[in-house]
Amino acid sequence: MIVWQKPNAFKILFTLRGSVIPHIYPQILFITLLSALISAVQHWIPSSFSSYSTAPFTLLGIALSLFLGFRNNASYQRWWEGRGLWGQLVFDARSLTRQVLSFINEETETGRHTQQCMIHLTIAFTHALRHRLRNTSPWQDVDRFVEPEHHISMRQARNLPEYLLRLMGKKLGYSRRQQLSSDLMIQNMDERLTSMTVVLAACERIQNTPLPFAYTLLVHRTTYLYCFMLPFSLSSSLGWATPLVCGVIAYTFFGLDALSEEMTDPFGVAANHLPLTALSRTIEINLLEALGENDLPPDIIPKNGCLQ
Template identity: 30%
Template sequence: MVIYDNKQWFNTLVNFSRSYVIQQLFRSTLMVGIVTAIFCVLVIDVFQFEIRFQSSLFSLLGIVLSILLVFRTNTAYDRWWEGRRLWGGLVNNSRDLALMMHSMLDRGNMEDRNYFAKHIANFAVALKEHLRNGVKLEELYHLDEREIVMYKQRQHIPNQIIASLYERTQHLCRSEAITGFDSIPIRTHLQAFTDILGACERIKRTPIPFSYSIYIKIFIMLYALILPFGLIEEFGYFTIFLEMLLFYAFIGIELMAEEIEDPFGLDCNDLPTGTIATTIKNNVYEILCLYKEVEKEKVRELYEKVF
């Protein structure tokens, strides 16, 4: 995710080109400008055609295209915002569960404190990678040999981590380290983990319908192709600038929507799930009095476009 200060307006504009979407947009707009320039030279200087189109036709098409793009952007942003709300809920549930375990477990019971802290933190890290290209075991915290072997045999590691937390909770009830009433809110938070996991998978595995996405792209390209015919008679070579400006506006909205509709990856504008997972780990270990595990420096995950 690109980190910026929205109060520094001019500095934000200077760093505008850091976004992959903007770089791709500049290249596409430049290509359209070159094609339009060739068209203008052929029509005005070489063949000297007289092309007359009703400008109202292009205004009508522009309105239709704008409505489609507004709906496209709102749909993509809803997915991005829902993902942010889900990860915010994960932060809150992780803290609440850690606070409960801190109040229920004896101060000297470092084994169970370590167990819950490790598994809560590992769930956030595993979920982050599960929503990308698969969980990387080397990123999980403090795995022993038994856990490494077990996770290598599992297709769905976040589910296994939740199952381990359920089993540990049941073990604490049987050993009377906590009461049955104490286990009820614990299970509620574990259920919330499962709900967050399922909701994130729904966003990840249910993209915008292909036909709808490709329809808008074709519409934009057709509009860009025929627009010079309606502008060249009145604006001449100024058509090149107008064509690039309108194409920049329309295709830019589509590219931004395309990037944020899957908010869990490594694109410039995706959610900072790596940073959030680190925050969960630090908070949980601190709550359970395991201060030596808290990272002193906040490490920001490097976000870049994945080709």
């Protein structure tokens, strides 16, 4: 995620970090060159292209803008929902840790071990969820927080975060049987696990449910057709200014299309995706500090204005 403050007027024109230009410059270049070619033909061979009214393109441009705006709103809603879910996870992890440390009896070795296991499993769940959403290998981050006796069964689990939630549920059941906490507090802690399960299911829903393909295809086709036909309409009236105007319009429409496509899946590693690594590290630091550990990992800091 880009964390730069608003750049000045000069940087706005030339900043590429976080911009969609690297993804759409071939389309912009093609439309600009096509416009230049059409302008040259119209200049050297007048009346090569009939003077069409720009009214149809104005109406089509308005309709295309509405389509792109709706699609961008839908994509941003998915991005913001994903951020809200990870904010809920931060809340649940901290609340569960506070309850575990406050209401599980720590006067016995069993109680202290249960507290540590519950907090470590919460950290492991956070890392496992991030890796599941990004389709990356989780073992380097997860193994150190899970007891070795569970490593084999953990690797056989098809849904690692859900497996870790089951382990945490078993720990709560064990705490109840050993009378390490009251039934009421066990129930309250189980509600935090239920909330974490909701976060997992909602994140999977966002990741596994793309925007309708037919709608995406319609926007793609209309954008390309509009930008391809526009120079033929403008060349007779704008002359050599046609490439500049068409290039700016192509940048706007192709840029909106590419940005909405990028934000459809908010859990990736692109510049405009959510900083899941930083959020996971924040949870890890907070929970280890609450557990009383001093060897804490460093905070994730932005690199070139981008927070992963």
